[in-house]
Amino acid sequence: MKIAIIGAGPVGCYAAFRIAELFNIAPTIFEKKNKSQKPCSGLFSKRILDFIPLPNYIIENKINQVEINFPRKKVVVEFNPKLLVVNRKLFDDYLLKIASLKSKIVKANVKSINTKGNVFFGKKRKKFDIIIACDGALSIVRKSLSLPDPEFLLGLQFFVKRKIKSSKAITWATENGFFWQIPRKDKIEYGIMESPQKAKQKLFEFSKKLKLKPKNIQGALIPIGPVISPYENIFLCGDAAGLCKPWSGGGIIWSFTAIEIMLKYFPDIYKASEKIRKIFGRKIKIYKNLSKFVRKINFILPPKIKIDTDWLFQEIHAKI
Numbered sequence: 001m002k003i004a005i006i007g008a009g010p011v012g013c014y015a016a017f018r019i020a021e022l023f024n025i026a027p028t029i030f031e032k033k034n035k036s037q038k039p040c041s042g043l044f045s046k047r048i049l050d051f052i053p054l055p056n057y058i059i060e061n062k063i064n065q066v067e068i069n070f071p072r073k074k075v076v077v078e079f080n081p082k083l084l085v086v087n088r089k090l091f092d093d094y095l096l097k098i099a100s101l102k103s104k105i106v107k108a109n110v111k112s113i114n115t116k117g118n119v120f121f122g123k124k125r126k127k128f129d130i131i132i133a134c135d136g137a138l139s140i141v142r143k144s145l146s147l148p149d150p151e152f153l154l155g156l157q158f159f160v161k162r163k164i165k166s167s168k169a170i171t172w173a174t175e176n177g178f179f180w181q182i183p184r185k186d187k188i189e190y191g192i193m194e195s196p197q198k199a200k201q202k203l204f205e206f207s208k209k210l211k212l213k214p215k216n217i218q219g220a221l222i223p224i225g226p227v228i229s230p231y232e233n234i235f236l237c238g239d240a241a242g243l244c245k246p247w248s249g250g251g252i253i254w255s256f257t258a259i260e261i262m263l264k265y266f267p268d269i270y271k272a273s274e275k276i277r278k279i280f281g282r283k284i285k286i287y288k289n290l291s292k293f294v295r296k297i298n299f300i301l302p303p304k305i306k307i308d309t310d311w312l313f314q315e316i317h318a319k320i
């Protein structure tokens with residue numbers, strides 16, 4: 001069976017490595033870039049280790065609580081399990097290394113695909129039995145299939161070189177997202193998730209308040225879906241499918257979970273997509289509304305809350 005994976009980001013690499021591991025099939029991964037350069041905080045709950053053991057050198061810090069500053073109230077959220085602060089570049093390099101052990105990685109900018117399983121690179125094309133689209137927020141596969149775009153938020157981040165020993169992140173709620181401060185190994189990360197129209201302006205407002213001078217700001221879209229492929233040979237996952245948490249923008253654990261769902265039904269890609277539509281569709285809608293609601297009624301929240309950031313995770317796993 002010939003499998004094409006479009007995009008060698010973490011989701012494409014995880015899919016490739018798991019397909020090779022479980023079914024002894026070597027997928028072909030098409031990647032257009034030479035190096036990973038995705039802006040990302042790399043904040044994952046410790047459950048990431050259930051998917052893939054990570055070497056210590058890529059973990060920069062551990063976070064056990066976040067202080068959320070609403071305009072009129074401060075709430076401290078304790079995480080159980082703790083969050084790992086992972087160096088995203090090293091994480092991507094590590095996953096690429098693992099994926100390349102059993103998959104063929106081809107440098108190619110995929111221009112389009114079709115429902116017959118053809119992958120097009122300019123005038124050339126190759127035919128596959130299954131196409132797994134992990135080509136990010138602006139997915140060319142999604143576009144080729146004329147599927148709708150997910151809703152987009154914009155994530156921006158910059159770093160300030162300063163060492164602080166802390167396991168606490170601080171956030172400031174904004175209208176549709178939040179501004180954040182995350183202590184890393186030898187620097188502090190600042191960033192914002194907001195609507196694309198307001199993100200930059202809000203980032204500068206908060207930076208001014210905190211007396212910061214943002215430099216080398218990097219950004220990427222955060223897609224909130226889900227967008228599901230209705231075809232039996234094409235599977236959309238990761239940012240291409242908009243599998244990001246509406247309240248935090250985190251996409252890795254949800255996407256790895258979706259890959260595990262796909263593997264359970266493999267090679268019945270259609271059934272897997274339908275399962276993902278059912279599980280993620282309803283939850284994303286509920287949690288999108290819940291996030292808005294919490295912003296409005298934050299004054300009734302207790303000052304300290306204990307949560308599992310992947311509260312959806314266990315429920316999903318029970319259903320896999």
Ligand SMILES: Cc1cc2nc3c(=O)[nH]c(=O)nc-3n(C[C@H](O)[C@H](O)[C@H](O)COP(=O)(O)OP(=O)(O)OC[C@H]3O[C@@H](n4cnc5c(N)ncnc54)[C@H](O)[C@@H]3O)c2cc1C
Nearest residue numbers: 007009011032040041042043110136155238239250251252
């Ligand atoms: C500022 C910011 C902070 C974030 N923080 C977190 C966080 O703390 N925790 C978390 O879980 N998530 C976080 N996210 C979200 C997370 O980065 C994404 O969910 C994750 O990168 C999705 O992985 P992916 O593999 O689906 O897509 P990507 O990482 O975008 O990878 C897609 C790959 O496909 C390749 N590609 C695209 N088009 C083509 C083509 N036509 N041909 C060939 N290759 C192609 C790209 O070059 C890229 O390598 C954050 C996002 C932002 C913007």
